[in-house]
Amino acid sequence: MRHDTKRTLPVMALLAVSALATGCSDFEPEEIVVDLRPIAVQTEPPEVFVAVADGADEGLVLKVTADPAPVQVNYLVVNPEDMTTPMQIEVIACLTIESRRCDDPDNTVTKVASLTSPPGTFSLTFTPTAAQLNTWLSEDSFQGFGGLFVTLEAIIVQPGYPTEHVAKTVTYNVPFVPRGEGQDPPPPKLPNQNPTLDGIRFDEALSIMDGEVIELPAGREVPMEPIFDRERIEETYPVPTFPTSADETPGYRILDETFEVQFWVTEGAELGASELDSDTPLGPVTDFETSIVPPATPGEEATLYIAIRDDRGGGSFYTRIIRAR
C-alpha cells in the first residue's frame, strides 16, 4: 500500500525544473514565423454525422451504411523566406493515435490526395467510403463509441526546408446519445461547428476583413483584442457515457466547449500574449486582450496570423497585414 506521494512529489519537482529549463533557454520564440510553418488547418465541417445500421441507438457508431458527406480541408502553411517555390503535398488518412502520425502498422492507411501549391492557403476534399470507415471502426478499441476519430496527415515538402508533418482530426459520429436510467431526455445533438471571429480590434479600430492592411504606429505597442460571440462559439453538447458493469446502462452527460485564440507574426513585429484560452485548470478567463508592436520602421510590413480553435477539432484562421506608419 505504497503512498502515491512518493511518485507525485518528484514529478512536481521535475515539472518545475522543466518549466525552468524552458523559460531559461535561448530558443527562437514560437510566435515569430521565420521560415516554412504550418499555421492552422480547418476541416469543414469538423464533425460529420453518418448513417448507421438499425439498432445502433445507444450512442455507438457500429456500422456505417452509406458513404459520408465530403469534408473540405483548408490549410494555412506559410514561408516568409520563400512564398513562391511550390510545396509537394501528400495527404494520407488513418485512425487517430497519440503520435498523430499514420505510422502504426496496425492501422489502415488510405491515400487522400497529392497536390502542389505555393506557401499560403490550399485546400482538398476528403471523401472516405463507408467501407473505409467500417474498417477503421473495427480497428478502434472503443469500436466507435463516442465517435470515430480519423487523422489526416499532410506531408509537406518545400525544397531547402525540413519536411513538415501536419495532422488534423475529422470526427464521424451519430446524431444521438443514449438516455440512461433516470435521466431526462437528452438535448438535441448537433454536429460541431467551426468557431469564427467577427473581427479584431486594434486599439480603437475594428478590422473585419480577412487579409486587410492595418496601419499602426511604428514601434509602439498597440492593444489588440479578438472579437467574437462567446455564446455562439462556446457550444454545449451531449456525449454518451458508457457502462462499466453489467448492471449499468449507457447514458449521456453535457459538456461545455472551450476555445483558444492564437496569434503569430512575421519578423519585425512583436506580440504580447500569443495564446488566449477561454478556460484553464486554474480558472475561467474573461480578459482576451493582448497587444502587438508593429515594425519599428515606417512603411515596413509584417503579417499577423490568427487562429481560433475549439476543443472538438473545430477552427478557423485569418490573416492581417500590419504596416508601420
Added chain:
Amino acid sequence: MFRLRVTPGRALLACAALLTLATPAWAQEGARRLGDEEAEAAEAAAQPPPAPVLTRPPELVQFVEASYPEAAKATQREAAVQLILTIDAEGKVTDAVLQGEPVGDGFDEAAIEAAKQFVFRPAEMDGKPAPIRIGFTYRFKFVPEAPPPEEEAEAEPVARLVGRVREKGTGAPVPGAPVGVPAQGVEVLADATGRFTLEGVEPGEIELIATSPDHRREVVTLTLAEGEEVDVQFRLERLRRSPFETIVRGEREKTSLTRRTLDQKELRTVPGTFGDPLRVVQNLPGLARTPYILGVLLVRGTSPGDSAVMIDGHEVPLLYHFAGGPSVLPPEMLGRIDFFPGNFSVRYGRAIGGIIDVETRVAWPKEWHGSAEIDLFDAGLYMEGPLTDDTSVSASVRRSYIDTILRFGEAVSDAPLATVLPVYYDYQARVNHKLGGKDRLSLLVFGSHDDLTVVGDPGDQSGANADVDAALGFHRLKLSWKAHPTDAVEWDLSPVVGVDFTGIDAGRVQADGTVVEFGLRHDLRIQAADDVVVRTGLDLLGRYVILSADVPLRTSNYRPHPAAGFGSRPTDELERSILLNGAAIYGEVEWAPGGGPVTLIPGVRTDYYRYFDQNRFFADPRVNARWALTDAFTLKGGAGIFSQAPPEWRLDEEFGNPDLDLEWAEHYGLGFEWKLTEALTLDVEGYWSRRHDLAERSDSVTVEGGDSGFASINPARFESTGTGQSYGIEMLLKHEVTDRLYGWISYTLAFTEADSGQEGGQGGAGEAGGGGRLNQPHNMVVVASYKWPGNWETGLRFRLGSGNADTPVVGDTYDGDEGFYRGLQGDDNTTRQPLFHQLDLRIERTWIFKAWELAAFLDLQNVYNAENPEFTTYDYRFRNSAKVRGLPVFPSFGVRGSF
C-alpha cells in the same frame, strides 16, 4: 486544450520555486552529547560493528583502605602506586596489576590487595554493562598514631575544597574523576554528578588537579586560608574516544544480506549533504544519483515508490520537505540509519526495492542540554533533559521563515510580484522511561507540515493567474514498550497512530485528502538455544483514506475528443472513503550450527492486503547465509521473494483497476565482507533482481456486446503487465569513524531493464538499459573527512558516474487540432547525458567554551562548477535542443550553538 505556456514571468516563478525548494538544512554540526548515558543495543549488521562507545565510565562505590606497609613505617614515606584495574561487567575487580616502575617497600602489594576488593558500578558500552580496564593511583600517606587522650593535640589548621568536575563545552559531569592536591597526598574521586569534597587540605598555596582518562588534566592554583572553604569548578576538555580496551557483549543481528549503517558522526558531516543525515544515505552503493537535490530513493533500478522509508520500523509518507528540502527529522533526533538495498529481513515488507530504517535516538541525559540553530531559511531548537532519575525527555522544533522575508521584500519594494511562499515546519518530542531492569517505555510524537502559496502576477496578460495554495504533511504518535521477561526473551511492542493530509486550492482544482493511519508492530526475539535465535513478529497497518476533490480528471466513463486537453475537461466531484488494511506475520531463525562459521537465516513473511473489497495474500520466503571463513573474511549470500500492493489510487474502481495483482520481486545476492584492518572493511556484493506484475498504464479497452448493443465497455486504465530486471555489483570500501578520520569509496555497476508489457511501451535492453531514465550503469562516490588539531575538520565528496538516460526525439508533427508541435520519440532511454562529475568540499570549526560550544561550517557543492547536464530540452518544433545543466556551484553555511 490548455497548455502550460511558459512566459518570462512564469519562468521566473519556476526559477524562484526551484530555488526556494532547494532550502538546505544549514549548520547541523553539534557536539557529541555526553549526557547520553545509555543507548539502545545495536542490532545486527552485515558489516563488522563500529567501535563500541563508552556511555558510562565505572564509578567506585566501595573503597577499601590498604594497610600502610610495615616496611615503610620507618621512613614514613608517601607513595603513589599506579595500577591497571580490570573491572568486569558486574563491577568487580578481576585483576589489578602494576603499571610502571614498582614503588617498593610493600606499597605495591598493599595497593593491589586493597584494589582487588574495590567494588564499582560497572562501566557501560553502548548502554550495556561491559568489562573495562582503567588506570588507578593508590596513594599512601603515613598517619602517625593518635596521641594519648590526656594529651590534647593542637588541631591542625586545614581548609576544605568543594566543587564539581564537568566537561568543557557540553557541561556533562565527569564522574569518577580523580581530584586532589598531589603535593599533600590528598585525593578524592568525583561522584556520579561530578561533585567532590576534599577535606584536610593544608592552607597556603596549592595546586589542585583534576584528571580523567578521556580528558585533558586541569590545574588550578589557589591560596587557601586557614579554615577556608573554596568552591572550584573544573571544565575538562575532552581528548578523544575512549582509549580503553573494550569487549562487546553480543553481536548485532545479521538477518539481512547487506546492511549499511551510518552513525551520528557520519550522518552530520559529509560534504554536499547540507548536514542532512538522510541525504548521506544517497552516497552509499545501491542508490542511483538523483538530479538536482531531489529527495527520492532510486534503489537498484527500482522506482521511488518501490522502496520504503521507516522511522523506528513504521513507514512514513514523506522524507523531505517539498521533495527536495531538509529532511523531516533533524540530526539531533537521529540515532542511526540502516539502509538495506535488497534481500532484507522478513521483519520488513510491503516493498520490492530497498528499505531505509531510521532509528531515533534515545537519550538519558543527567542534565539539561540544548542547541539552537538559525540560518537564512529556518530556525530550530533542541532540548533534552531528565525529568526524574528514570525518565528523560527530548524535543525539537524547526520552522522556515523565508515567507516572512519575501513578504517583507514585497512590502518594501511597493510593487506587486509573482511570489512563491514556502513554509515548512517539523517537530519531534520523545519521553523515555525505565520500567525496571532492562525494560523501557517510550513515547514519540513527530510531524511535518509543508505549505506552498503562490501569489499570481496581476500584470500577466497571458491567461488566468490564480493564487495557489497547497499543503502536505503528517503527524505520528508512537509508543514503544521494550521488555525482557527472561534473559532469553525480549520483545518490542510498538503501536502507532497518525494522520496524513494533503490539500490544494488552485483555481478549478480543489482537493483535500486525509489519511488516518494505525499501525502495530510486535517483534519477539528468543534465544532458543546457544546457536539458535528465533524472531517472530506481527506487522499490522490500517489506513482510512478520505478524499474530497473537484478536479478535471482523466475521464472515467466517456470518450473525449483527441483535441480535448486537460484544461478543457470538466471538473468531477470526487468523494472517497476507503479503508485499506494490511497484516503480516513473519518468522525467521538464525542458526549457527555449533556456534560455527556458518550462519543460516531462513524466514518467511506472509502478507494479507484488503483494499476496495479485494483480498490478497502473498507469502515471501527468504533465506540469507553467512560463512565466516576467517575472523576477517565472510562470504554471504541470499535469495528471497518480496511483495507489495500497487499504489492505492491505481486500484480505484473508477479511475484505476481494482483487479490489479500484487507486485512482487525476486532478489538474489552473493558477496563477501573483508575486514582489512581494524578500521578498514571491504564489502562487495553482486545482485540480481526481477520484478513482476508491475501496474502499468494501459490503453486497452474491453468491449462486450453484439451488433445491436453491448453490455459494457471497460477501459483497463492499468494492467499488471510490467516487468523489470536489475543486476550489478556494489562495492564499499569503508574506513570507520576513528579519532580523526572517516570515509569511504563506493562504486556501483548497475543495469536495469524494464518492459511495460503494453503496445508502444518500453521494451528491450539497450545501452541505457531500456528502462528508467535515471538508470546509471556507473556510479562512484568518494567521501573523506579528517579532523585537524585545533578543532578544524575538512571533508570532501567526489562523485563520478554515468549521466542520465535520455529518449531521443526523432521527428515532429504539427497538431492542427491543438496548435502546437508534438515530438516523435525514438526508442526509450537509448541515449545518455555526458559523464557526471562533481567535487564538494566542507570545512568546519568548533569553538569550545566553558559552558557551551559554537560550530560553524561552510559547505561548497560543485566546487569547479561542472555543467553536468541532467535533461535535454527542445524548442517548440523539436528541431533544436539544449542541455539543462545541473546545480551550479552552491555554497551553504551555518552556525550552531549548543550547551
